Amino acid sequence: MTTPLLSLRGISKSYGPIKANQEIDLDVAENSIHAILGENGAGKSTLMKLIYGVEQPDGGTAVWQGEPLHLASPAEARRRGIGMVFQHFSLFETLTVVENIRLVVPGRKAELTERIRTLGRDFGLEVDPLAHVHALSVGERQRVEIIRCLMTNPKLLILDEPTSVLPPQLVEKLFDTLRRLRDGGVSILFISHKLEEIRAICDRATILRGGRVTGHVDPREHDAHDLARMMIGRDMPEPMPAVATEGGDKQLEIIGLSYTPDDPFAVPLSDITLSVRAGEILGIAGISGNGQSELAGLISGETVLGREQHDRIFMMGKDVGQLPAAARRKLGFAFVPEDRLGRGAVPEMSLVMNSLLTAHSLKLVNGGLVDKSRATAFTNDCIRDYDVRTPGPEAEAGALSGGNLQKFIVGREIMLAPKLLFVAQPTWGVDIGAASAIRRRLIALRNEGMAILVISEELEELFELSDTIQVLHHGTLSQPLVTRDTKAEEIGRYMIGASPMKASA
Amino acid sequence: MNAIEFILAGMLAAATPFLLAALGEMVTERAGVLNLGVEGLMALGAVIAFIVVYHGGGHFFAFIAAGISATLLSLVFAFVALGFRANQVATGLAIGILGQGLSALFGKTYESLTVKGLPKIAIPGLSDIPVVGGLFERDIVVWLSLLATLAIWATFAFTKTGLVIRAVGENPKAAHAIGYPVIAVRVAAIAFGGMMAGFAGAYASVIYTPLWADGMIAGRGWIAIALVVFGTWLTGRIFLGACLFGAVSLMSLAAQATGLDLPSQLLSSLPYIVTIIVLGIISADRRLLKLNGVASLGEPFERR
Numbered sequence: 058m059t060t061p062l063l064s065l066r067g068i069s070k071s072y073g074p075i076k077a078n079q080e081i082d083l084d085v086a087e088n089s090i091h092a093i094l095g096e097n098g099a100g101k102s103t104l105m106k107l108i109y110g111v112e113q114p115d116g117g118t119a120v121w122q123g124e125p126l127h128l129a130s131p132a133e134a135r136r137r138g139i140g141m142v143f144q145h146f147s148l149f150e151t152l153t154v155v156e157n158i159r160l161v162v163p164g165r166k167a168e169l170t171e172r173i174r175t176l177g178r179d180f181g182l183e184v185d186p187l188a189h190v191h192a193l194s195v196g197e198r199q200r201v202e203i204i205r206c207l208m209t210n211p212k213l214l215i216l217d218e219p220t221s222v223l224p225p226q227l228v229e230k231l232f233d234t235l236r237r238l239r240d241g242g243v244s245i246l247f248i249s250h251k252l253e254e255i256r257a258i259c260d261r262a263t264i265l266r267g268g269r270v271t272g273h274v275d276p277r278e279h280d281a282h283d284l285a286r287m288m289i290g291r292d293m294p295e296p297m298p299a300v301a302t303e304g305g306d307k308q309l310e311i312i313g314l315s316y317t318p319d320d321p322f323a324v325p326l327s328d329i330t331l332s333v334r335a336g337e338i339l340g341i342a343g344i345s346g347n348g349q350s351e352l353a354g355l356i357s358g359e360t361v362l363g364r365e366q367h368d369r370i371f372m373m374g375k376d377v378g379q380l381p382a383a384a385r386r387k388l389g390f391a392f393v394p395e396d397r398l399g400r401g402a403v404p405e406m407s408l409v410m411n412s413l414l415t416a417h418s419l420k421l422v423n424g425g426l427v428d429k430s431r432a433t434a435f436t437n438d439c440i441r442d443y444d445v446r447t448p449g450p451e452a453e454a455g456a457l458s459g460g461n462l463q464k465f466i467v468g469r470e471i472m473l474a475p476k477l478l479f480v481a482q483p484t485w486g487v488d489i490g491a492a493s494a495i496r497r498r499l500i501a502l503r504n505e506g507m508a509i510l511v512i513s514e515e516l517e518e519l520f521e522l523s524d525t526i527q528v529l530h531h532g533t534l535s536q537p538l539v540t541r542d543t544k545a546e547e548i549g550r551y552m553i554g555a556s557p558m559k560a561s562a
Numbered sequence: 563m564n565a566i567e568f569i570l571a572g573m574l575a576a577a578t579p580f581l582l583a584a585l586g587e588m589v590t591e592r593a594g595v596l597n598l599g600v601e602g603l604m605a606l607g608a609v610i611a612f613i614v615v616y617h618g619g620g621h622f623f624a625f626i627a628a629g630i631s632a633t634l635l636s637l638v639f640a641f642v643a644l645g646f647r648a649n650q651v652a653t654g655l656a657i658g659i660l661g662q663g664l665s666a667l668f669g670k671t672y673e674s675l676t677v678k679g680l681p682k683i684a685i686p687g688l689s690d691i692p693v694v695g696g697l698f699e700r701d702i703v704v705w706l707s708l709l710a711t712l713a714i715w716a717t718f719a720f721t722k723t724g725l726v727i728r729a730v731g732e733n734p735k736a737a738h739a740i741g742y743p744v745i746a747v748r749v750a751a752i753a754f755g756g757m758m759a760g761f762a763g764a765y766a767s768v769i770y771t772p773l774w775a776d777g778m779i780a781g782r783g784w785i786a787i788a789l790v791v792f793g794t795w796l797t798g799r800i801f802l803g804a805c806l807f808g809a810v811s812l813m814s815l816a817a818q819a820t821g822l823d824l825p826s827q828l829l830s831s832l833p834y835i836v837t838i839i840v841l842g843i844i845s846a847d848r849r850l851l852k853l854n855g856v857a858s859l860g861e862p863f864e865r866r
Contacts, residue, residue, distance in 0.1 A: 130741055131739055132740075132741030135741065143739065147733070147739045149732045149733055149736065150732065150733075151854075152725065152728065152729065152732075160722070160725055160729055160737075319848050319849075321848075321849040321853055322852060
């Protein structure tokens with residue numbers, strides 16, 4: 058066997074009491090696309106930071122092209138030929154593409170501009186070098202990141218969850234780029250938790266669970282079910298079947314809503330029309346940054362419409378466009394926002410206090426005074442029923458893991474017994490087991506007659522949950538698509554704004 | 563000499579303290595650090611420069627000494643605000659008060675003493691033009707300040723140094739991830755801001771009004787900070803803003819000279835009133851602030 062490009066033995070890293078990586082062994086071969094597979098919190102990102110020199114390991118050895126490797130900084134990693142594309146992009150929004158690249162690559166502006174164009178042509182990474190980054194789509198930003206890495210001529214390219222931000226069509230394009238790079242002599246470390254993608258493109262896979270390696274496999278020889286078991290340590294639960302329901306009352310209706318926010322980086326919404334009936338789940342698909350947070354603000358009541366815009370948003374049959382959030386909740390509306398810390402919960406406060414934030418209407422406050430025992434009882438119920446792993450109701454919300462806090466917030470909102478529930482990104486950063494529990498719960502509530510609106514970036518999730526899907530792109534909403542008659546590729550075409558007729562021709 | 567000629571002739575000199583301090587603060591803020599101690603840094607620079615000139619050290623060394631002393635004080639700010647990640651607003655205020663205190667202490671025995679200013683250098687030809695000619699007859703420091711303005715503008719427009727400063731200010735985590743020393747860049751930006759504030763103070767005390775009086779900076783440091791926002795962190799606009807404030811502060815003098823029947827307190831508060839109005843107008847345009855603003859301004863940088 059030839060010497061591997063990169064070889065790790067017994068790499069460990071702890072943050073205080075948390076052992077993020079324990080005794081990791083890993084060999085990356087030349088000309089290989091190697092997957093690092095694991096759930097959120099399994100230690101994938103930490104491992105990549107160690108390889109890229111952002112963090113230093115506590116113990117273990119690394120060998121790069123047959124020589125010992127000790128990286129003090131990312132700059133050193135780049136000099137040795139290791140490049141990384143981050144999951145949350147490390148681009149500077151107010152600078153242009155070429156300026157962003159110039160921060161990493163030496164050279165004159167004109168010459169860099171030309172190289173960006175050449176690389177774009179050779180590897181299918183077309184982007185305008187003189188555009189400002191804040192004006193680019195997520196896919197284009199990712200291309201900028203990849204180009205920026207390629208310009209330092211790496212031997213190893215690390216991609217952290219590269220497909221999580223892309224619609225299906227662009228995933229194929231990215232894979233094509235990656236195959237071309239591999240054939241050109243670049244090895245790729247591909248971090249993901251999406252099993253089918255890994256089976257499609259990777260020739261090796263290392264599986265992490267709880268900071269340890271649980272297997273080295275060839276992903277093409279295993280089906281998704283096997284990989285999932287290695288990743289989560291048990292079998293995947295079956296999805297909850299949806300019961301056919303009669304169309305109930307329209308609990309949420311938005312008619313021809315257009316809105317231009319003050320913030321120049323925000324996305325204006327135009328002519329949004331949707332409706333959610335009792336006993337129905339409507340899913341809103343789309344890549345984030347296409348108006349999701351603006352729409353969420355308008356529905357939740359965080360953003361209130363101006364006086365001139367009436368008869369745009371109806372909840373339970375009432376025009377609520379000018380009503381603030383609290384008044385909408387009184388009508389039977391509940392909301393799980395996309396950012397858990399700061400919007401969904403106050404990180405510095407205990408779970409009991411966080412329960413009070415929205416559940417005060419359930420007589421947890423009596424004559425202006427907090428009824429501590431009822432509030433604690435409510436919190437305990439929520440912790441028990443929604444399997445929130447926490448030392449107790451007095452734990453600070455910010456001390457919970459993302460997934461556990463999400464279970465708590467979803468549980469709290471469901472316990473309000475709303476008529477209309479709006480969940481933005483229900484399972485973002487939640488591990489597979491808990492995510493599946495949340496989805497089962499949402500379908501059960503739908504079967505009982507709740508109207509549910511879900512915004513999600515995960516297409517698979519929307520296909521499991523929704524009766525109908527609408528796609529948000531550049532602030533406009535597609536027509537409703539009945540989920541069981543629709544293919545992922547069709548949704549994907551709407552996600553990139555291609556006309557569905559033209560693309561299918 | 564009518565009022566317009568008077569204002570035009572004095573405008574650049576009156577603007578120079580604003581300009582130097584504001585440009586320094588702009589560089590500091592572009593790197594993501596809010597230093598509210600400018601007033602104190604100017605006061606310290608002013609007294610040190612005055613003492614040097616009074617004891618015969620000459621103007622050149624006065625500026626050097628003022629620049630060094632204000633830089634050292636700004637490094638104390640950097641040490642506390644970056645080293646301990648203390649709240650930048652509180653730290654800046656404290657350093658500002660310290661600077662003003664030191665200035666009062668050192669200047670105690672020099673109260674009401676005067677020194678000689680600097681000769682004016684006229685630009686041949688231009689300075690003979692009627693009405694606007696006064697603009698072109700100024701001391702060397704004014705001309706050097708204009709060169710510094712050009713240099714700073716060019717740095718941000720064309721050089722990698724400028725790019726790195728902006729990157730650190732916009733997204734320090736990303737700058738760190740691609741391998742730039744965030745803390746070092748910020749310390750350097752703070753030191754530069756301190757030096758410029760020192761120069762600004764020196765100009766005020768040994769050239770513009772070469773007389774020592776405690777509290778002579780009189781809020782110009784605060785106006786300089788406001789100017790940075792007013793100019794939306796852009797060199798050209800800050801230059802225009804500094805000229806505007808220079809002109810407004812002369813206007814109150816001109817109005818008094820022409821016998822305009824207004825209380826002098828009202829006239830001398832004119833620059834501050836204009837500051838408030840202009841800031842109000844600028845802040846109303848959130849688009850402008852967001853596009854040019856510094857995303858991480860005032861936030862401490864933590865590696866994880």
